[in-house]
Structures are given as C-alpha cells and as structure tokens.
Amino acid sequence: MKAFQAPPVLKTTRKFPDNMTNAHALLLKAKLGEKGNVKGEGYAVPAFNVTTFQGINAAFTAFELLGASGLLAFSNSALKHFGFGDPIFGLEVAADYVAKLAKRSHVKIATHLDHGDYTTESGRKVVQGAVEMLTSVMADNSTDHNVKQPTPLTDNIGYTREVVNMAHPVGVSVEGELGVLAGVEDEDTKSEFSTYTNPEEFEQYIVQTGVLMVAPTIGTMHGPNKGKPGHKVKLNIELAHQLLKIADRIQPETVFVAHGASTLYPEVVAYAADQMDQIGGSLSTRFSQIWKDFVGTDWDQIQGLIGAGFAKINTDTENRQTYLAGLLGALKENAAKIDIRWYDNKTTDALTQSYITKLIMAGDFGVWHEPKINVGKYIFNLNKSLKDVIEASK
Numbered sequence: 001m002k003a004f005q006a007p008p009v010l011k012t013t014r015k016f017p018d019n020m021t022n023a024h025a026l027l028l029k030a031k032l033g034e035k036g037n038v039k040g041e042g043y044a045v046p047a048f049n050v051t052t053f054q055g056i057n058a059a060f061t062a063f064e065l066l067g068a069s070g071l072l073a074f075s076n077s078a079l080k081h082f083g084f085g086d087p088i089f090g091l092e093v094a095a096d097y098v099a100k101l102a103k104r105s106h107v108k109i110a111t112h113l114d115h116g117d118y119t120t121e122s123g124r125k126v127v128q129g130a131v132e133m134l135t136s137v138m139a140d141n142s143t144d145h146n147v148k149q150p151t152p153l154t155d156n157i158g159y160t161r162e163v164v165n166m167a168h169p170v171g172v173s174v175e176g177e178l179g180v181l182a183g184v185e186d187e188d189t190k191s192e193f194s195t196y197t198n199p200e201e202f203e204q205y206i207v208q209t210g211v212l213m214v215a216p217t218i219g220t221m222h223g224p225n226k227g228k229p230g231h232k233v234k235l236n237i238e239l240a241h242q243l244l245k246i247a248d249r250i251q252p253e254t255v256f257v258a259h260g261a262s263t264l265y266p267e268v269v270a271y272a273a274d275q276m277d278q279i280g281g282s283l284s285t286r287f288s289q290i291w292k293d294f295v296g297t298d299w300d301q302i303q304g305l306i307g308a309g310f311a312k313i314n315t316d317t318e319n320r321q322t323y324l325a326g327l328l329g330a331l332k333e334n335a336a337k338i339d340i341r342w343y344d345n346k347t348t349d350a351l352t353q354s355y356i357t358k359l360i361m362a363g364d365f366g367v368w369h370e371p372k373i374n375v376g377k378y379i380f381n382l383n384k385s386l387k388d389v390i391e392a393s394k
C-alpha cells in the first residue's frame, strides 16, 4: 500500500482576472462574518444556479445593488444550454460572459460547477474544463453515475481527491459531497435514493480529500417537491452540528454547503395563481393547483444552519418559479406585445427581485460596499416594477 500523502492545500495567492475569486474565499468571509473591515455575525452566500444570460444579468444587478458576494453556479445541463448542447463550449461561453460583467462590477464574483461528476468519462471532461475556466468546482462523486448507485466511500474519496489534486494547486476551490440527496438536482444527475452522512466516514473523507467546502446530507431534498403539501421536511440539525465539530477540529476553514435549500416564496405562488386566474380559461384549472402544491425547505431551519458553519446555500427552484411568475404576469398584462425585450425585461426584473430577496435573507449584503437600498425597507412585490420596488426601499 502507498503511504498516505496529505492533499494539496488551496493556493490562495492565485490572482484571477478583474473581480473574480474562488468560491471558498467568499464563503470563508461569510462564515467569519466579515463585511468590509468589520467582523460581525456569520452569514451565507446563496449560490444561484444560472441557466441563461438573463439569469446572469439578474444576479449581477442584485449583487451590485447590495454589495454582495456573488456566487454563480452552473449545472451540466445549464452548460449544455449555453453551449448548443456541448457543455465544454458552454463553459467557454458562460465564463467569458461572466468575466465581461465582472470587469465592470464592484463586488467579488465566483463561478462554480454544480454537481461535477468525476465518475464518468463525459463528466470528467466537464470537471477538467471547469478547473480551467471557472473558479470553483463541485466534485460530487457520492453517486456513481455509471451504475446509478451510491459510490463506495473509498471510491468517492479517490475521485474527489483527483479533483483536489488538479484544482487546489491552481487556486480553484473544490466542494465535495458525502451522502446522497434525493430529488432532481439536475436533469443529468438526479437521484432516487437518499442517505445521511455518516460522521466517521465524514472525518475520513475530509482528511483524505482535502476539500474545504463540503455538502453533508442532513435531510434536504432537491427539486420543487420536498415532501408532501402541508408537511415540512425536517432537517437533522443534530447531525449537522456533530459534523461541524469534526470539521472544526480537523480544518477550521472548512465551510458547509446546504443543497436542496430552496425555500419557496408564498407571495410568488399567490401572485402566479392570481395571474392565471385573471388570464382564466384552462390555464388556471390546469396549473394553479400544481403551483399551490410545491413544497420548499423551511427557511427557519436553513437559517439555523447559517452562522453554524453553513456558508453556501444552494437555491434554484424559487428563482425559477419567480421567473415563471413574472412571465405569467407579463402575459396577463399584454399577450400581444410583439417585442421580445419587453418580456425579457419583465422576467429578468422578477428574477432580480428573487435574487435580492434571497441575498437579504442569507445576510449577504454590504460585503464589498454599502447596499444602495435600505435592506430593512425592501419589500418583494411582483405587482410593482423592479425600479419602483428599489425606489420604495431607498
């Protein structure tokens, strides 16, 4: 047997162009509660899963408005969407676009591959491309996508360690996952089964992989249906704290990541149902109930994790829903407007409101400059334009 070699440490002196940085740098600041030169309470950086240029634009508007740390996550299927079916070309397109916007930005931005899969040939190419073109990657090898089964621990460690060996020396941070989350995380990497993270395996995993960002499974689920309507998903907070203690003992710079943390907005569901009612016809009968049945993760439980080491909160579903609600509102207002930009602006503005709301909820504001609004006065309202919502909160 080969002697155990300690994993390479993350190179923190790598200078990314313009305002780009690796995700771990932003998350560590959040864990330590650093905003400007002030050290306060811990907060979290929401990772926004962007799938279109509109999504990226909306996120940048929200980051700039709030002086927030910005974390943009790309799934494999999002990269395919950017790349006309080719995720590697998608990486080039998305990374170039983000770099252009980051250049004129006044906050720090990290780009992250979500659920990078190192267990398959095609997945490895995307992870390698991401190490080259993004600033952070997730090495999610908890599921072996060749056989669609949980990966044995030693294999998960082995695959993840390969990614760390490649990424850390060039300053790209790596997020690992231990345990399997149920639900649809992405069309390309969905899972039907779910397992909790085992504390002993967890210790072995972080020691041997060297990842500084880790997603334990404590009961959250991916997708818009986290349990039955009317029933909240209960997170295993006790397990989370047990794992945090282990991480702090081994490497205090470890930050935790909550996946499947989408907490839906009741006001968006109400707004969407109302738009469908007003449009009438079969639209409302066919879709209203589906909206009302969506179940998100309970925000109170997520909030309990922030400040306890969870510094990255993955959110996606509520942002997708807000976009769709904005589209329904636009169609209700005028379904004969022959102007793509008009619908584009309406949906982007709705998405921006969703991002602003989530950043404020997570405490990610005033990190790089003072917010341009009074965050305490901000009210999420899709009945108003983004401009009016911002004006009302000054």
Ligand SMILES: [Zn+2]
Binding pocket: 115, 185, 222, 259, 260, 314
């Ligand atoms: Zn996830």
